[in-house]
Amino acid sequence: MNSAEKVTQWLSQAQATGTATWASRAAIVVAGVVALTLPGLQPWDQMDAIPIAGAVLLVATVLLPDSLAALLFLIVVSLGWLMRAPSDLTWALVVTGIALLVVHLAAAxxxxxxxxxxxxxxxxxxxxxxxxxALLLGPVVAVAAAVVRGADVSGSLLVTVAALAAATGAVWFASGQSVGARED
Incomplete structure (x- = not known):
């Protein structure tokens, strides 16, 4: 297959793409751009490699959402925040977390x-x-974890893990899945 045939095949596949596929890929793009640009707008200094690596990984995530690119994008943006950002809970941190969650869900x-x-x-x-x-529980769990961490409560890690497990259970329950059900 020569390159002209490959381009023709790719264009015909893009033309046949349904609304759900376009919507999920658009969600990846919008949320990924928010997750990349919002930390860069903060007053603390971010490493210059984070937006470059993140942009490459975001394009790869949109083109190949079932690859390792989505996970690497989430790791790069998270590490960029963790390496230089202050430890205070801010609105920018919550919005970035929500954007990363949207990238994760849309890529899945x-x-x-x-x-x-x-x-x-x-x-x-x-x-x-x-x-x-998941989008509504993410900020609630983050705020609850920050409150527990700031209160110096013994067993705060256990409380945080329990809150995350409860949030995961709520998302699983909302998805309508049962323990033994299989779709064939």
Whole structure:
């Protein structure tokens, strides 16, 4: 197959792509740009390699959401924040965390289907409730963890892990999955 045939095949696959695939990839782009630019706008000094590596990984995540690129993008942005940012809980940290969560959820959805597949909107709706629950619980767990950490409560790690486990259980329950159910 020569390069002209490859481009023609790629264009026909892009034309056949359904709304759910475009919506998930658009969510990856928007949330990824927010997660990259928001830490860069903060007054503390961020390493110059973070936005460059993050941009390359974001493009790779959009093109190949089922690859390791999405995980590496989340790690790069998180490490960039952890290496230089102050330890205070700020609105920028919460928004960046929510943006990373959206990248994670959208990449998980987009990674399940080929880019050229036509997916019914019902599949996208099925992800909407768990994603909404995760987006709402993320900041609540972060604030609760910050309060517990600041209170010097013994066993605060256990409280944080329990809160994260409860949030995970709530997202799982909202997804409508059961323990023994399998979709064939």
């Amino acid at each position: 959805f987009a990674g399940q289907i080929p880019s050229y597949a036509v997916v019914n909107r019902q599949a996208l709706r099925r992800w909407l409730l768990p994603a909404t629950v």
